[in-house]
Every structure is written in C-alpha cells, then in structure tokens.
Amino acid sequence: MNNKFFPSNFLFISIMLLGTIMTLSSPHWLTMWIGLELNLMGFLPLMNIKGKSLEAEASMKYFIIQSISSSVLIMSSLMLYNYNMSWYSMFNHKFLSTMLLMSLILKLGGAPLHFWLPNMTKQMTWLILFLILTWQKIAPLFMLTLISNMNILILISLLSTLLGSIMILNQTNMQLIITYSSISHLGWMLSMIMLNTSLTIIYFMNYIIISIPLMNLLNSYNNNHLYTLTHKNKINKMMLPTLILSLAGLPPLLGFMSKLLILISLMQMNFILMTLLLFIGSLISLFFYLNMTLMTIIKSYFLFENNMLLKSYNLIYLMNIFSIFIFYFLINILIK
Structure with missing residues (x-):
C-alpha cells in the first residue's frame, strides 16, 4: 500500500476498532447497532486506500449490503422493543427474531445470503480481504450468541x-x-x-x-x-x-x-x-x-x-x- 502511513488512515483504523469494541461492550441492541455503523464508516475508506476503480466498486457493493443488513437489524430491533418494551430480553416474537438473525447472517456472508461476498472479494487487496474475513466478523458473531x-x-x-x-x-x-x-x-x-x-x-x-x-x-x-x-x-x-x-x-x-x-x-x-x-x-x-x-x-x-x-x-x-x-x-x- 503506497500511502499506508497517511495520517487519516490511523483515524479510520481507530474508528473501525472503536466500533467493534463498542458493539462487544454494549448492554443492548441500539448501541450495538451504533457500534456496527461506526465500524462500517471506519472500514469503507480503508477499502479505497489505493484509489483504484475496482476498489471503489467493491467498497460501494460492501456499503450497500451492510446498509441493507443494518436497516433490517435496527427495524426488527425496534419492532421487538415495541413488542416487549425492553432492549435486553426481546426474543419472544419468532418472526422478528428470525429477521434480526438473518440480518446478521447477511453481514457475515453466510449461506444462503453469501452471494455478495465472492462477487466482491475478487477486486480487493489481500489485507482488506483478511480484515473482511476475520475482524469484520467479530461483532456479528458476538451478537448471534445473544439470539436463541x-x-x-x-x-x-x-x-x-x-x-x-x-x-x-x-x-x-x-x-x-x-x-x-x-x-x-x-x-x-x-x-x-x-x-x-x-x-x-x-x-x-x-x-x-x-x-x-x-x-x-x-x-x-x-x-x-x-x-x-x-x-x-x-x-x-x-x-x-x-x-x-x-x-x-x-x-x-x-x-x-x-x-x-x-x-x-x-x-x-x-x-x-x-x-x-x-x-x-x-x-x-x-x-x-x-x-x-x-x-x-x-x-x-x-x-x-x-x-x-x-x-x-x-x-x-x-x-x-x-x-x-x-x-x-x-x-x-x-x-x-
């Protein structure tokens, strides 16, 4: 990476790390969602670190998929909160909890919602691919442990x-x-x-x-x-x-x-x-x-x-x- 020591990259990496840590330490779903969004905002500029058109295309695909899954996540969380009036144990509604689970599976790239991941990884550098396959999975995996x-x-x-x-x-x-x-x-x-x-x-x-x-x-x-x-x-x-x-x-x-x-x-x-x-x-x-x-x-x-x-x-x-x-x-x- 030609400009990996550019000062703004340190800021983006810090935001990415902060978003994941915020999700892991959050007491309920609203702040977990905020942590996921912070992580996404810090990770997207890192995908364009070389400024190539293929990287821009991959980052746009990643942004669209993550935005869709985050939208489903927050909407199902809000409806579950409206159903139970609680942010902590709110999985009595089977359909809404399934929707919340599927939004996390879409973030992870698990089957049958894996279609976006192979399509995008061909255009990435190995470092960004490594981050998507490892670090970016930590927060959604943690959230899945809370869904029964x-x-x-x-x-x-x-x-x-x-x-x-x-x-x-x-x-x-x-x-x-x-x-x-x-x-x-x-x-x-x-x-x-x-x-x-x-x-x-x-x-x-x-x-x-x-x-x-x-x-x-x-x-x-x-x-x-x-x-x-x-x-x-x-x-x-x-x-x-x-x-x-x-x-x-x-x-x-x-x-x-x-x-x-x-x-x-x-x-x-x-x-x-x-x-x-x-x-x-x-x-x-x-x-x-x-x-x-x-x-x-x-x-x-x-x-x-x-x-x-x-x-x-x-x-x-x-x-x-x-x-x-x-x-x-x-x-x-x-x-x-």
Missing part, C-alpha cells in the same frame, strides 16, 4: 459448510478459494455458537492464526490465479502446503484440532446427523485442498522462478504441525 433460535442457526450452519465446500471446486482465483473456504469455516463456527461459545472462539482464533501467514504468502505471488502456486521460489516448500492442509482440517494440523473439538462436542450432545453433514462438507473441501497441495509440491516448474524471500513463520509452522500435542489438554477435557 437454534433451528435456523443449525440450518444456516449446514448450508454454509456444504455450499462453501461445493462452490470451492473448480475455482482458479485464489481470493475466491479463500472466500468460499471462509464461508465453509463460518458454518463450523455457527454450529457451536449457541451450544458452546468458547469452542467457537477457539475455532475463530485458530482460523486467524492459519490465515495470517497463508494470505501473506499468497500476497507475494504476482497474481491471484491458482497456477502461480506452481512457480519455483525460495520459500520453504513445506510452509504453504502445511497451511493449506491445515485450513482444510487434515490431521494432525491446527485446523483439524478445531474441527475435532466441535465434532466431539456435537457427538456428545447427540447431534449425529449434523456431525455427519459437517464431516461430509469438510471431506469435499479437503479433496480440492489436496489438489492444491499437489500443485505446490509436485508441479513446481523450473520455467517460472520467483526469487522473493518472505518473513519466517517458524512459530506458526510448528504450531500447525504439533497442534494435537500442544492442545491435547483441551481435547482431553472435552472427551471426559
């Missing part, structure tokens, strides 16, 4: 996992691959958000730990197409495949540890069919990720050479490899 509508959340969770895994097949754009992967991972997080919030937080933190080095590595390539993974470079050859397989959830890597905790917890609660469908969605995406790994390891053509050297991620690399041993105590607690 288990049946709808289970349906959205299964749709997100299966659609994200199926749509990733035959994709060639790396940003679209990461986006559909995020939709699939969102389904796993939503599956536990009403049952065990701590597991959702663990899954989300592990997703961030995997995404930071992976997106930084992908950002080093000349373009965002899948064939660029076959270029010969001086990056540790096992780093990128390990991160890709960890994102897929292959044992014994860090991504597998997150999914194992959720699968064990769901089976203990007798959600057998849900566990099976989540597992099938993970296997579908694993097939595609294994193909990406083969391209990285086996098909590294000497014709294309990239001499770029990147920062070392030895700590994250070791955490991915030895995650089962590092986090064994968590698995042991859940099994017992």
Whole structure:
C-alpha cells in the first residue's frame, strides 16, 4: 500500500476498532447497532486506500449490503422493543427474531445470503480481504450468541459448510478459494455458537492464526490465479502446503484440532446427523485442498522462478504441525 502511513488512515483504523469494541461492550441492541455503523464508516475508506476503480466498486457493493443488513437489524430491533418494551430480553416474537438473525447472517456472508461476498472479494487487496474475513466478523458473531433460535442457526450452519465446500471446486482465483473456504469455516463456527461459545472462539482464533501467514504468502505471488502456486521460489516448500492442509482440517494440523473439538462436542450432545453433514462438507473441501497441495509440491516448474524471500513463520509452522500435542489438554477435557 503506497500511502499506508497517511495520517487519516490511523483515524479510520481507530474508528473501525472503536466500533467493534463498542458493539462487544454494549448492554443492548441500539448501541450495538451504533457500534456496527461506526465500524462500517471506519472500514469503507480503508477499502479505497489505493484509489483504484475496482476498489471503489467493491467498497460501494460492501456499503450497500451492510446498509441493507443494518436497516433490517435496527427495524426488527425496534419492532421487538415495541413488542416487549425492553432492549435486553426481546426474543419472544419468532418472526422478528428470525429477521434480526438473518440480518446478521447477511453481514457475515453466510449461506444462503453469501452471494455478495465472492462477487466482491475478487477486486480487493489481500489485507482488506483478511480484515473482511476475520475482524469484520467479530461483532456479528458476538451478537448471534445473544439470539436463541437454534433451528435456523443449525440450518444456516449446514448450508454454509456444504455450499462453501461445493462452490470451492473448480475455482482458479485464489481470493475466491479463500472466500468460499471462509464461508465453509463460518458454518463450523455457527454450529457451536449457541451450544458452546468458547469452542467457537477457539475455532475463530485458530482460523486467524492459519490465515495470517497463508494470505501473506499468497500476497507475494504476482497474481491471484491458482497456477502461480506452481512457480519455483525460495520459500520453504513445506510452509504453504502445511497451511493449506491445515485450513482444510487434515490431521494432525491446527485446523483439524478445531474441527475435532466441535465434532466431539456435537457427538456428545447427540447431534449425529449434523456431525455427519459437517464431516461430509469438510471431506469435499479437503479433496480440492489436496489438489492444491499437489500443485505446490509436485508441479513446481523450473520455467517460472520467483526469487522473493518472505518473513519466517517458524512459530506458526510448528504450531500447525504439533497442534494435537500442544492442545491435547483441551481435547482431553472435552472427551471426559
């Protein structure tokens, strides 16, 4: 980013952070909505940081979608307040609470309201894509923990996992691959958000730990197409495949540890069919990720050479490899 040290960017980042913190610390829905709007107002200028026309188009799409979801959110909140005369526990009305839940799902980009996210991410830089797939999901995920509508959340969770895994097949754009992967991972997080919030937080933190080095590595390539993974470079050859397989959830890597905790917890609660469908969605995406790994390891053509050297991620690399041993105590607690 050419102008990343421009003083106004610090202001926009501060507003974005303040909006999310305000939502997380708010006592009721009106101030949560204000926090979401602050976050949006701080994030939109960051999307236009290079001043390109594609960034302006993406930011306009993002603004329209977020404005629609915020409008539905505040209107359903006001109607629920009118129904219950309270901002705190107001989920007695099934239809209005479902509308409020769907507005948050639209903000998150979960299926079946995910149509806007892949359409927009192709035009973004990797840093903005990372923020949309991680930081921008924190506040809506927190708000979902306050809505008690288990049946709808289970349906959205299964749709997100299966659609994200199926749509990733035959994709060639790396940003679209990461986006559909995020939709699939969102389904796993939503599956536990009403049952065990701590597991959702663990899954989300592990997703961030995997995404930071992976997106930084992908950002080093000349373009965002899948064939660029076959270029010969001086990056540790096992780093990128390990991160890709960890994102897929292959044992014994860090991504597998997150999914194992959720699968064990769901089976203990007798959600057998849900566990099976989540597992099938993970296997579908694993097939595609294994193909990406083969391209990285086996098909590294000497014709294309990239001499770029990147920062070392030895700590994250070791955490991915030895995650089962590092986090064994968590698995042991859940099994017992």
